[in-house]
Amino acid sequence: MEQQRVCLVVEDNDDIRGLIAVVLSRAGFEVRAVGTGAEGIAAAADPAISLVTLDLGLPDMDGHVVARAIRALSEAPLLFLSARSEEDDILAGMASGAAAYLTKPFRPTELKELALQLCPAVVEASPASPPPLSAAPVSPLPVSQE
Numbered sequence: 609m610e611q612q613r614v615c616l617v618v619e620d621n622d623d624i625r626g627l628i629a630v631v632l633s634r635a636g637f638e639v640r641a642v643g644t645g646a647e648g649i650a651a652a653a654d655p656a657i658s659l660v661t662l663d664l665g666l667p668d669m670d671g672h673v674v675a676r677a678i679r680a681l682s683e684a685p686l687l688f689l690s691a692r693s694e695e696d697d698i699l700a701g702m703a704s705g706a707a708a709y710l711t712k713p714f715r716p717t718e719l720k721e722l723a724l725q726l727c728p729a730v731v732e733a734s735p736a737s738p739p740p741l742s743a744a745p746v747s748p749l750p751v752s753q754e
Contacts, residue, residue: 613727615659617641618648618674619689620667624712628661628689631716632723645669645677652678659727661719664690664701672704679705685726689714 615637619625622643629639637659642648645666652660660678664671675686685707690697693711701709708722 612636612638613658613729614638614640614654614656615661615723615727616648616651616654616657616684617661618643618645618651618666619661619663620644620665621663624663624689627716628719631719632661635720635723636729637723637727643667645671645674648674649677649681652682652684655682657682657684659687659723660684661687661689661723662706664688664692664697672700675701675704675706687722687726689719 613636615632617625617628617632617639619628619641620643625641625643629641632639640651640657642651645668648660648662648666651657660682662671662675662678666674671688671690675688678686686705688701688706688709689712690701690709691712698709707726710718710722
């Protein structure tokens with residue numbers, strides 16, 4: 609049985625937030641989406657969060673500040689999604705705790721593949737499954753001394 613992966617989407621643009629939610633839902637994630645940095649920080653405190661996508665251009669606070677605050681609350685990988693595509697922007701994002709950086713506009717398949725790479729599926733053992741087989745201790749064979 610596959611354990612449900614939970615992705616927190618922090619994106620202020622309704623259309624992009626909706627697109628990210630659809631792509632990640634189809635990839636097997638439960639998606640929790642918010643539109644501001646403050647909401648993102650509050651939601652990231654949930655230990656069920658296994659991946660965070662974060663827009664850097666949020667209306668209420670700088671995305672790097674949000675990233676550092678989330679990093680203090682959660683070990684979930686941070687995937688930055690931003691229109692900022694200069695090398696300095698990418699390096700600053702990585703310094704803020706990003707595990708990966710995807711520039712907008714992005715292809716949905718890129719997002720899906722990166723999310724699955726950062727947060728692979730975890731398979732739980734079914735409670736009805738028999739325990740794994742183990743080898744019984746083996747006694748050494750007697751050696752004849754002729």
